[in-house]
Amino acid sequence: MHQVYGFVVGPLAWIAFAVFVLGSIWKIYSMYRSAKTRDGQVLAYWNFKYALRSIVHWYVPFWSVNSRRHPFVTIVTFAFHISVIAVPIFLLAHVMLWDYYHGIRFWSLSEGVADVMTVLVILACLFFAGRRIFLREVRYVTSAMDWVVLIIVFLPFMTGFLANHQIGPYQVMIILHILFGEIMLAAVPFTRLSHILLAPLARGYIGSEFGGVRKAKDW
Amino acid sequence: MELAVKKTEGKVQADVGIRKGLEGLTPEKIKRAIDRVFNAETGARIKGYKEICVRCGLCADSCHYYLSHDGDPVYSPVGKVKQTLWKLLEKKERISPEELERAALVAYTECNLCRRCSMYCPIGIDTAYIISVVRRICHLLGITPQYIQDTAHSHSVTMNQMWVKEDEWTDSLLWQEEEAREEIPTLRIPLDKEGADIMYSVIAPEPKFQPQLIYFAAVIMNECGMDWTMSSLPGWDNSDMAMFTGDLELMGRLKRVHFERAQKLRVKRIVMGECGHAFRSIYDVGNRWLGWHMYPVEVIHAIEFYWQMLQEGRLKVARKYEKPVTLHDPCNIVRGRGLHEKARDVVRAFCSNFIEMHPNREHNYCCSAGGGVINCGPPYKKVRVQGNRIKAEQLKATGAEVIIAPCHNCHSGLKDILEGYDVKGMGLSFFSEIIYECMEKPSAIQG
Numbered sequence: 001m002h003q004v005y006g007f008v009v010g011p012l013a014w015i016a017f018a019v020f021v022l023g024s025i026w027k028i029y030s031m032y033r034s035a036k037t038r039d040g041q042v043l044a045y046w047n048f049k050y051a052l053r054s055i056v057h058w059y060v061p062f063w064s065v066n067s068r069r070h071p072f073v074t075i076v077t078f079a080f081h082i083s084v085i086a087v088p089i090f091l092l093a094h095v096m097l098w099d100y101y102h103g104i105r106f107w108s109l110s111e112g113v114a115d116v117m118t119v120l121v122i123l124a125c126l127f128f129a130g131r132r133i134f135l136r137e138v139r140y141v142t143s144a145m146d147w148v149v150l151i152i153v154f155l156p157f158m159t160g161f162l163a164n165h166q167i168g169p170y171q172v173m174i175i176l177h178i179l180f181g182e183i184m185l186a187a188v189p190f191t192r193l194s195h196i197l198l199a200p201l202a203r204g205y206i207g208s209e210f211g212g213v214r215k216a217k218d219w
Numbered sequence: 220m221e222l223a224v225k226k227t228e229g230k231v232q233a234d235v236g237i238r239k240g241l242e243g244l245t246p247e248k249i250k251r252a253i254d255r256v257f258n259a260e261t262g263a264r265i266k267g268y269k270e271i272c273v274r275c276g277l278c279a280d281s282c283h284y285y286l287s288h289d290g291d292p293v294y295s296p297v298g299k300v301k302q303t304l305w306k307l308l309e310k311k312e313r314i315s316p317e318e319l320e321r322a323a324l325v326a327y328t329e330c331n332l333c334r335r336c337s338m339y340c341p342i343g344i345d346t347a348y349i350i351s352v353v354r355r356i357c358h359l360l361g362i363t364p365q366y367i368q369d370t371a372h373s374h375s376v377t378m379n380q381m382w383v384k385e386d387e388w389t390d391s392l393l394w395q396e397e398e399a400r401e402e403i404p405t406l407r408i409p410l411d412k413e414g415a416d417i418m419y420s421v422i423a424p425e426p427k428f429q430p431q432l433i434y435f436a437a438v439i440m441n442e443c444g445m446d447w448t449m450s451s452l453p454g455w456d457n458s459d460m461a462m463f464t465g466d467l468e469l470m471g472r473l474k475r476v477h478f479e480r481a482q483k484l485r486v487k488r489i490v491m492g493e494c495g496h497a498f499r500s501i502y503d504v505g506n507r508w509l510g511w512h513m514y515p516v517e518v519i520h521a522i523e524f525y526w527q528m529l530q531e532g533r534l535k536v537a538r539k540y541e542k543p544v545t546l547h548d549p550c551n552i553v554r555g556r557g558l559h560e561k562a563r564d565v566v567r568a569f570c571s572n573f574i575e576m577h578p579n580r581e582h583n584y585c586c587s588a589g590g591g592v593i594n595c596g597p598p599y600k601k602v603r604v605q606g607n608r609i610k611a612e613q614l615k616a617t618g619a620e621v622i623i624a625p626c627h628n629c630h631s632g633l634k635d636i637l638e639g640y641d642v643k644g645m646g647l648s649f650f651s652e653i654i655y656e657c658m659e660k661p662s663a664i665q666g
Binding site: 198201210 | 262270273555
């Protein structure tokens with residue numbers, strides 16, 4: 001068990017982070033190259049002012065028309081995304097690991113807040129699963145990959161919550177949690193999770209077109 | 220031909236053009252076309268959009284087709300992409316004729332490229348662009364709907380949309396000039412005047428079916444004292460159905476002829492009639508194919524022109540238009556060029572009773588005729604009308620008598636919708652008709 005633990009926090013962690021960081025850089029770079037060589041319009045019409053304008057209007061909840069039309073989805077989605085980014089980075093247990101292994105120290109969330117946020121992620125995943133099952137328009141375009149991606153995100157938070165509260169065999173749970181977390185990181189460049197990197201760019205591009213060329217709002 | 224309108228995927232509307240094209244296809248030809256488009260003609264966007272669409276379905280209720288079909292997911296924007304792009308990327312040359320036919324029908328007749336969904340997608344995916352790439356593949360495969368392909372042929376042969384011969388064009392202009400001179404003896408439609416300020420261009424349906432619009436335009440130009448001209452030679456037509464069939468090379472030819480005509484005449488700018496898609500071709504799609512970042516000669520839409528004339532005091536209101544009017548915001552002029560506020564300024568200048576429809580401005584619903592759909596011809600009238608019940612409801616709710624629709628395709632599309640849903644007491648008008656009726660005409664003969 002200790003050997004397995006040593007492996008997942010040692011070599012496997014290095015591999016997962018390398019795949020995540022290098023893979024993400026490669027992803028963004030290859031999109032840029034693709035735009036430069038075969039889809040020149042994206043770069044030719046890119047406009048930072050209008051790109052930011054669109055990003056701000058969509059990344060502030062309820063500012064866009066469609067977010068107002070789907071208020072519950074908006075609330076869940078924002079709660080999910082804020083938590084899914086904040087908890088892995090600012091959870092006290094993780095901050096302690098950075099300190100222990102690399103001497104890097106930074107601010108952490110309080111335990112109570114992190115706990116609530118983790119539960120929000122878990123509940124949001126259930127909500128998203130529900131949408132895929134019960135809404136016609138979502139069911140029609142849902143494939144196996146959508147379920148895979150959802151489970152990849154759900155598992156680290158579920159096992160992390162269980163490990164933190166010592167529910168179930170701790171040593172097994174913590175290894176699973178680390179493993180699922182590493183899978184999630186490594187999956188970013190190669191699955192739909194790449195929208196973490198690319199969605200702001202897509203938003204910026206359409207914002208540039210709508211704002212700069214078409215003189216219209218895109219929210 | 221009996222129109223079978225079943226609402227589930229797999230419904231097939233037999234189109235002789237598509238069917239004939241499918242007959243000639245082999246897996247090798249399909250592979251060549253798909254590889255060319257996905258490996259050479261497209262890149263970051265197509266690849267990116269397929270990857271980062273998170274299949275959330277939030278685009279669904281932005282689309283008039285989806286709403287009018289009571290939430291049938293086959294008509295949602297992401298659903299349309301599933302039946303077209305994803306199918307092509309997944310199956311490649313193993314795609315079946317039925318799947319190809321379905322993809323062609325979805326791309327050409329069940330999407331108007333109106334761009335409303337891009338305003339509702341949290342990621343900002345350009346579904347209209349995706350569908351136009353699918354149309355490009357269909358064009359390369361030779362599976363385009365018969366009627367719109369015929370229109371593309373007209374463009375290719377005559378450089379205009381309606382098989383108008385060169386003498387028919389000048390005849391129409393001279394005829395309208397003669398008619399107008401009975402009212403305004405000093406009126407001229409100057410032909411091929413070099414160095415004029417403005418070249419006025421129209422779409423081919425005007426000389427063919429609506430020559431009175433040329434009459435109105437001539438009156439407005441003359442009474443505003445503009446130094447203008449029209450081209451007697453090809454290049455007078457600014458329309459572009461090739462953009463909508465996916466025949467991008469032809470689109471390039473058309474725009475080059477149009478702009479080079481204006482450059483040959485050394486005009487300062489081009490003023491376009493009240494049209495939507497032509498505008499889009501000029502500053503958004505056609506110019507880019509030719510490598511122009513923007514138009515090489517400034518092009519302004521009729522709405523901008525009327526607005527400028529009012530601002531400069533050249534166009535004066537003689538009397539107000541009393542009938543209750545509403546304004547339909549055409550996709551290509553509003554989502555496409557932000558002319559909604561100027562249009563409203565012009566409406567309010569001339570009309571005393573203006574009622575807004577809701578939603579409006581960038582959020583207005585498409586007329587479901589644009590994007591080449593009405594140009595696919597009579598076999599798809601039912602598809603258009605049944606795909607836009609929501610528009611009929613929106614129009615009815617205004618209680619207006621006159622719908623100002625500054626776009627030719629919107630006119631025809633909305634007319635079909637009013638008839639199809641039995642909406643009585645509402646008619647359609649262009650800006651130029653109302654302006655002609657209500658403007659001051661200092662040079663006109665009284666009585």
